[in-house]
Amino acid sequence: MELNVSSRFHDDHTIVTICGEIDLYTAPRLHSELAALLADGMPARVVIDMSGVDFCDSTGMNVLLSCLRRARERGGELEIAAPRPAVRKILQVTGLDSVFTLVPDADAAGLSEPKPAVPRN
C-alpha cells in the first residue's frame, strides 16, 4: 500500500483518513485531494487522521503546511490527529508540532471544547 485517502463529511468539519506513506511520489495526490476539500463552499475545518500513516517526510509536511495555510486563510483550521511515533518525530524535529494543532484522535477533534495537544495515556 502506498497511500489511501478517504473523507467523512460532518456539518462543520471534515475528517480525512490517510493510510500509507507520504513522500515525493504520493504527496502530489494527497495535495490535490486536500486542496479539493479546502475549496470554497466546504467546511474550512479539516481533521487529518494520521493513525494509519507509517511514514511522512518533509515533502508530506509541506503539503500539510500549505493546506493548513489555506484553511486558516478561510478562517478554519487543519488538525493532525493520532500521529504515530515516526510522524511525531518529524513534527518535533522540524518544530512543526508547535504550528499544527495536534489532537489525540480524530473523534476528539472538531468538537467545540479545545483538547489537550498531547494524549495522557
Place this chain on the structure above:
Amino acid sequence: MEVTASSVLVLPFTPASVGVARRRLVSDLIEAGLYGSAVSDAALVLSELLSNALRHGTPLPGSRLRVAWHLDADSVRVSVSDGGAPTRPELGEPTQSTTGGRGLRIVAKLSRRWGTGSDEEGTTVWAEVELSQLTAVAVPAAAAETG
C-alpha cells in the same frame, strides 16, 4: 555477531524510487536486527536525500540514480548519487510556517554527520545515523520492555 549490511541500488530517476529504496533499507535494517527510531530515522534521512536529488539534481546516465547504505556496529551510512546540479546542497533556513527548505535540516538533525562529494560522474550526498544503545543490535531485550 553479524551486524554488517551493505546494499547498492541503481534506480530510475523518478519519484517512485524514493519509496522503493526506503522500503528496501527498512527491510535490510530490520533483518539486521535494528528496530525503532534507528530504522525510522535512517528511512527519513534516505527519503530526504533522495527527494533532494530528484528535485534539484540531474540523472546519472541512463536516467538513473544510485542509492547505497552500509550498516556497521554503531551507525548506518546512507548515500545518494546523482548526475550533479548547478547548485551545491545547502541547509535551508525556513521559518516555521514556510514550506520547503527543510529536507537537509532534517538530515543534519538526525545524523551525526553528513556531507557531499563530487567527481566527474556527479554528486553524492551522504549521512550517518548513529545507533543508540537502545536501538543497537546488541541489546534486543529492550524491545520487549517498550511494547
